[in-house]
Amino acid sequence: MNDGTAAWIGDEAQLPAVFAANQARARDGFWRKFRRVASKLPFAQDLAAAWFCAVDPATPFRARATLFGALAYFVMPIDVIPDFLVVAGFTDDASVLLAAITAVAVHIRPEHRRKAAEALKTLDR
Numbered sequence: 539m540n541d542g543t544a545a546w547i548g549d550e551a552q553l554p555a556v557f558a559a560n561q562a563r564a565r566d567g568f569w570r571k572f573r574r575v576a577s578k579l580p581f582a583q584d585l586a587a588a589w590f591c592a593v594d595p596a597t598p599f600r601a602r603a604t605l606f607g608a609l610a611y612f613v614m615p616i617d618v619i620p621d622f623l624v625v626a627g628f629t630d631d632a633s634v635l636l637a638a639i640t641a642v643a644v645h646i647r648p649e650h651r652r653k654a655a656e657a658l659k660t661l662d663r
Contacts, residue, residue, distance in 0.1 A: 557603045560610035564592070567613035576661055581632055585612070586654035588639055591646045601642035608638035 568589055576582040591597050592605035611634045639646065 557599075557606060560603070560606040561592075563613060564589075564606050564609035568609055571613050573661060576658065579632075581635065583651070583654050583658055584639055585635060586657045587646050587650045588635065590650040590653045591642065594650065597642075597645050601645040604638050604642050608635045611635075 572582075572586065572589075576586075579585065588605050589609060592602050592609060594602075597605075612631050
């Protein structure tokens with residue numbers, strides 16, 4: 539079945555337990571971390587659009603699973619390059635998110651981007 543999600547996203551990445559864990563981790567920490575770091579991220583609007591796409595029940599499961607995996611990585615307190623490093627801190631997050639967003643780009647609709655822009659406007663920068 540081709541839902542528009544990149545073919546290289548394998549079925550093993552879509553295991554229900556993995557999806558549930560990534561979804562829970564992202565839901566628990568996304569907005570808290572996003573508010574804290576959005577002003578430092580050149581990809582903040584894309585990140586927020588990815589969030590709105592992931593939580594949209596109309597988005598196909600494979601795309602949601604891919605995005606929740608990347609969003610869970612974003613909120614993890616420990617990652618390959620620690621976020622507190624000034625120049626390089628978010629490069630690993632950006633790479634993971636870029637790959638996920640590229641893989642599911644067809645599913646990130648104008649509605650998701652509009653919600654992302656609105657969310658950014660409400661943040662105190």
